[in-house]
Amino acid sequence: MPFCPKCGEEVGEGFVFCPKCGQSLKVEVTPENTSGQGDSAIVPEEIKGWSWGAFALTWIWGIFNKVWIAFLVFIPVPIFGLVWAIILGVKGNEWAWRNKKWDSIEQFKDTQRSWNIAGIVVFAISVVALVVIIPAILIPLFLF
Numbered sequence: 001m002p003f004c005p006k007c008g009e010e011v012g013e014g015f016v017f018c019p020k021c022g023q024s025l026k027v028e029v030t031p032e033n034t035s036g037q038g039d040s041a042i043v044p045e046e047i048k049g050w051s052w053g054a055f056a057l058t059w060i061w062g063i064f065n066k067v068w069i070a071f072l073v074f075i076p077v078p079i080f081g082l083v084w085a086i087i088l089g090v091k092g093n094e095w096a097w098r099n100k101k102w103d104s105i106e107q108f109k110d111t112q113r114s115w116n117i118a119g120i121v122v123f124a125i126s127v128v129a130l131v132v133i134i135p136a137i138l139i140p141l142f143l144f
């Protein structure tokens, strides 16, 4: 005989709600955690989406998330590095889920949230460097 998970009351088979407290007795269908299983891993929809960490930190993010193809960012072809960073931003979360064993979707999202914050900071610094610092160095060179 199963027991109510809320009040502990013994309930008969076939009950949808606990007759004592009204708790739903339907078994929560949690999808199996297949992270780390490579191509056979099922990627949960909720982890997909843009990864600032993968985009801005590329190979550093790749080491910690076992996404070794992040190192392709070093291929010395003009523009390729930037294109690869964008691909990492798009596909990074999915690859990280496939390549590394995660405890849960929540743990994955918590970890990637930290990476995203770091990625946004690095990206912002890069933009500031491009827009402010480089002209600040170059303009005086042309003026004097």
Ligand SMILES: [Zn+2]
Pocket: 004, 005, 006, 007, 008, 009, 018, 019, 020, 021, 022, 023
């Ligand atoms: Zn109950």
